[in-house]
Amino acid sequence: MAQMDLWFTERQNENLSIGMRIKETLHSEVTEFQGMDVIDTFQYGKMLVLDGCVMTTDKDEFVYHEMLAHVPMHTHPNPKKVLVVGGGDGGIIREIVKHPSVEKAVLAEIDGRVIEISKQYFPHIASGLSDPRVDVQVADGIVHVQEHENEYDVILIDSTDPIGPAVGLFAKEFYASVHRALKDDGIFVAQTESPFKDPDLIRRVHEDVSSLFAQTHLYLAYIPTYPTGMWSFTMGSKRHNPLEAANELRVKDTRYYTPAIHKAAFALPRFVEEIFRR
Template sequence: MRSELWFTERQNDNLEIGLRINKILHSEQTEYQSMDVVETEQYGTLLVLDGCIMTTDKDEFVYHEMLAHVGLHTHPNPKSVLIVGGGDGGVIREAIKHPSVERAVLAEIDGRVVEVSKQYFPNIASGLSDPRVDVQITDGIQYVKDHPGEFDVIYIDSTDPIGPAVGLFAKEFYQAVSNALREDGLFVAQTESPFVNQDLIQKVHADVRDLFPICELYLAYVPTYPTGMWSFTMGSKKYHPLRDQQPIRVQDTKYYTEQVHQAAFALPKFVQELVRG
């Protein structure tokens, strides 16, 4: 008999996504947020924070590869990498595939996300035990402010702009990110859906454009995120993601390729208009 237990995420006041689940694997209220892990029929194991879908076994590779590899294939020699958020470890896993990366810091405010991900998402969290990885359970915003000029590439792997993640979408924070980068550094942030988060995308793009000489938005397609179309915003001090794209350095990807890197910046007209400013 098929389960009639469903998880439903209200993505906004007018949009929901529902997934049939077989069982609830874990549920708790951490110091910062509610956290649930459930087993779904369609997408395997699912991580939910504050009622929002974070990642699933089946489609996580799209998000993690596209957040990580576009930036790391833009910088010619990334050695030091910082991930703000991303306690599941997916971006860390992808970042340390690059042979030039000597140090990868994870600054995650909620240590329980790290521990639960190790238990229920061992494939996603597999890189957290690598000797190059430094896991810091701390406020990522403060960590960025406290480490000027240290990093070649910084990733903002934030949850939706609610609760503890609100500050990760502020111009003041992007200025701190610029300060934490080396003179030729770059950063990439996830910036939500062009269909349902237009105001946020416009604001972030305008703020990053004010602070960095190079600001570009690109897209990927993550089935469990609102509308499936997902945006990422890059701010770079020197290197352009198309003109300075590096030869591919990793082989074991499922979504990212050299051609996808290029195509991700070919924006539909409505997205071009959204960020034209």
């Protein structure tokens, strides 16, 4: 006897796919904003899928969450107030609240169902959401950023791909609002897709951020379940230089981030450097 061979396939674009053999589908719904599925895979454990795209998995979620959170959090000398736009699974918040300096962390997630499903199926990822310093708001992050000025030390944009509900999170006017919402030594980081697959997006974001912030830096991390496995993050900083920071680890229990990785992540392969030079 044998059970059927069941595979989830993500079409990463029209020419590229990744497939994982799955044990079962644990949850499936269409929320107000997007399709949302939870599957149990043999290779990567449980996996959250939004609009057909892998968002996070048990086995490799630590890379994305640590690298989006800890690089800016170690660049700022004393981050007290932090905003996460998107990130309803809670993984970024979990890393943020590891920092003793943090007094308040706001999560602005537009789709409340993501938060609820993460608490149910990914409690180890959602764990930080119950920290008393955390203010979870089911709200449009774009509006939240517009309504706050000179308030945050660090803002993190944990968005889906630049289609559907997240498209406004890749717009220059949004980055301008982020700039206003930051204090005068504030830092923001956004996930900005793959240099192998999305160089045009990275170039445009880099130009937009450079026109607003004193410093713009790109850094990289290895994420197996995201297209091409090479993922980029764009940082805009008003004052602090990430290459002069992070000489010691401020948090425990990292599995990817170290002070050496902090610096190494900014060393770009030549073809990635050239994305900005064209």
